Amino acid sequence: MFFLALKNILFYKGRSITTFALTFFSTFSFIVYVAMMDGSHNSILHNALKVYVGAIEIYEKGYREIGGNEYLLYNVHKKEEILKNIEGVSSFTSRYETYGLLSSDEYSSAAMVVGINPTKEVQHSQLKNALILGEYLDGSANNCLYVGSDLAKRLHVKLDSKVSFIGSASDNSFAADIFKVCGMFKTGAYEFDSSSAFIDRGYFDTLMLSEDMASYIHVNVTDLSDVDLIQQKIQAALDDPKLEVLTWKTLMASMVEAMKVDSIFGYISISLFFVVIFFVIMIFSFINASSRLREFGTLRAIGLSSANINVLLFYEIFILSTLAIILAAPLGAYVAYYFNANPIIIEGMSETYKEYGIVSDELPLSFDLFTIAWNVGIVYLLNFLSILYPMRFINRFKPLEALKHV
Amino acid sequence: MIRLQNVNKYYYRGEEREVHALKEINLEIKKGEFSLLSGPSGCGKTTLLNAIGALDSIDSGEIYLDDMEISSLSEDARTRLRLNEMGFVFQAYNLIPVLNVEENIGFIMKLRGFDEDVIKARVQELASLLEIDTKLSSLPSTLSGGQQQRVAVARAVAPKPKIILADEPTANLDSKNSKTLMDMMRSLNEKEGISVLFASHDEYVMRYVRRIIEMNDGAIVAK
Numbered sequence A: 001m002f003f004l005a006l007k008n009i010l011f012y013k014g015r016s017i018t019t020f021a022l023t024f025f026s027t028f029s030f031i032v033y034v035a036m037m038d039g040s041h042n043s044i045l046h047n048a049l050k051v052y053v054g055a056i057e058i059y060e061k062g063y064r065e066i067g068g069n070e071y072l073l074y075n076v077h078k079k080e081e082i083l084k085n086i087e088g089v090s091s092f093t094s095r096y097e098t099y100g101l102l103s104s105d106e107y108s109s110a111a112m113v114v115g116i117n118p119t120k121e122v123q124h125s126q127l128k129n130a131l132i133l134g135e136y137l138d139g140s141a142n143n144c145l146y147v148g149s150d151l152a153k154r155l156h157v158k159l160d161s162k163v164s165f166i167g168s169a170s171d172n173s174f175a176a177d178i179f180k181v182c183g184m185f186k187t188g189a190y191e192f193d194s195s196s197a198f199i200d201r202g203y204f205d206t207l208m209l210s211e212d213m214a215s216y217i218h219v220n221v222t223d224l225s226d227v228d229l230i231q232q233k234i235q236a237a238l239d240d241p242k243l244e245v246l247t248w249k250t251l252m253a254s255m256v257e258a259m260k261v262d263s264i265f266g267y268i269s270i271s272l273f274f275v276v277i278f279f280v281i282m283i284f285s286f287i288n289a290s291s292r293l294r295e296f297g298t299l300r301a302i303g304l305s306s307a308n309i310n311v312l313l314f315y316e317i318f319i320l321s322t323l324a325i326i327l328a329a330p331l332g333a334y335v336a337y338y339f340n341a342n343p344i345i346i347e348g349m350s351e352t353y354k355e356y357g358i359v360s361d362e363l364p365l366s367f368d369l370f371t372i373a374w375n376v377g378i379v380y381l382l383n384f385l386s387i388l389y390p391m392r393f394i395n396r397f398k399p400l401e402a403l404k405h406v
Numbered sequence B: 001m002i003r004l005q006n007v008n009k010y011y012y013r014g015e016e017r018e019v020h021a022l023k024e025i026n027l028e029i030k031k032g033e034f035s036l037l038s039g040p041s042g043c044g045k046t047t048l049l050n051a052i053g054a055l056d057s058i059d060s061g062e063i064y065l066d067d068m069e070i071s072s073l074s075e076d077a078r079t080r081l082r083l084n085e086m087g088f089v090f091q092a093y094n095l096i097p098v099l100n101v102e103e104n105i106g107f108i109m110k111l112r113g114f115d116e117d118v119i120k121a122r123v124q125e126l127a128s129l130l131e132i133d134t135k136l137s138s139l140p141s142t143l144s145g146g147q148q149q150r151v152a153v154a155r156a157v158a159p160k161p162k163i164i165l166a167d168e169p170t171a172n173l174d175s176k177n178s179k180t181l182m183d184m185m186r187s188l189n190e191k192e193g194i195s196v197l198f199a200s201h202d203e204y205v206m207r208y209v210r211r212i213i214e215m216n217d218g219a220i221v222a223k
């Protein structure tokens, strides 16, 4: 039967070539499309993690939902001592975030002012690398302000400009001071660049009366795929029901959601494409099968069962799709692999997509054998489905009816 | 070898109008016979041949192959029966277009699981007997009608079935090719003792057979 299937494939060239070419094309484009989609999602995530959000962040319950000084973390040093001994935690730093009014001589803007430990922060965000003008904070606990480029534009300030700050200290008392612009940064994330400014905690804590306090502790892990496990360990070690230890999946829930939605749309559009391919393959199989009705009638008359005929048709599509997939899958995988190692550079992409947190012009494709395997599986499945109707059609005829067919 | 008892068959056309295509057929065909169902067009030859070949069902009566009643068998059992016990030759040759002559002749033997060596020898033997041995590697579409029909005969005869059923095998052939075909089939019948039952109204066929079963309007009128 296998032999006959092979012969049929060689004989009915039109159908074979169409099926082969379509299968080849859809396998290849499916793999590359999914690799591109996953790749862009991955890089958005990684960008976001690099920029500011932590793999894990530790909060007092209520801070994220309600906010305000009632929900600050206390005894930060003690908590940090505990973190030091947890396996999988590579580094940590605490931040003190507050919202206030920044004003230059003529302009003002609400902003998030964050007290950071400049040296530690280097391991936790891209702030230092995002420097475009002046200097990053030098760690000497002065009143230097590191301002987002778009915020600086809003305030119309330059390097060395004076900026006044009015806010509320950790005990809700009035806090006001004058800072000096020492550096400007641009991450590409507009929201972020237009509303945040950083200052050395050593200086900021005296103003905000926030010694040994923090908005949250920002934790890096050695291996991002272990993040859930490490989160549990931290939760257990801190052993305080008033704390919440959150991973990036929760912290960036809206982004994760958005990417899910994006994936769904991606799959919908590619499945439309597949439905078309599927129907074309089916129509060709069907035309081929109906032109061979008399042949099938002969085969049935001389003693092949309808199951034999189904096996014959199955072999035909199996050989054709296997051949196409064997050629297309490695090619698709290679393209994904190549552009994974050598990301496509799209000039100006970071500019266009900065609101989505893309901070580089590189778009690496995702290379994942498991994904490629299920892509291939789907193409196989569709090809097999495409001959079910032709099979049904042929088996509706009795041998004698099929024989008479011309 | 084959025995029919009170076989009736009807074709239903719509609700009421039925055709009584086989009427109380009683018939016996012995091993080694070279016989013919003859009669005017539409008298039921093909219907009877298909009933004997387990290709079509009947409405009443019994058909025995040796001692087995075959008309009541399941579709699968009848399929196996056709493969293992029957050989078919059709009016339109019905060769498998993608297989060459050699593969066509050996096709049924291969389905039945004969050894490759046995198949090869048998194909060679039949091909020279039927004078198509120079065409073994050609595709059917490159052969003349007469040659194609000889390939079809060789395919049917190759596994030595109990009986060959040939429905109008000469209808698409000219007189010369018809004579050659009948000559060869008859010598196969004599050499190998293969039983053949024709359905035809062709005088060439009539001249070669040893027994004529005359039919008219669905009934046998003379044996």
Ligand SMILES: Nc1ncnc2c1ncn2[C@@H]1O[C@H](COP(=O)(O)OP(=O)(O)O)[C@@H](O)[C@H]1O
Residues within 6 Å of the ligand: B011, B012, B013, B019, B021, B039, B040, B041, B042, B043, B044, B045, B046, B047, B048
């Ligand atoms: N599939 C069918 N449906 C309805 N009537 C049929 C069918 N096949 C044959 N008949 C009728 O049965 C009768 C016998 O036909 P058939 O056996 O083909 O005759 P023959 O082969 O002797 O020419 C004819 O009247 C024919 O019209």
Ligand SMILES: [Mg+2]
Residues within 6 Å of the ligand: B045, B046, B047, B168, B199
């Ligand atoms: Mg007829």
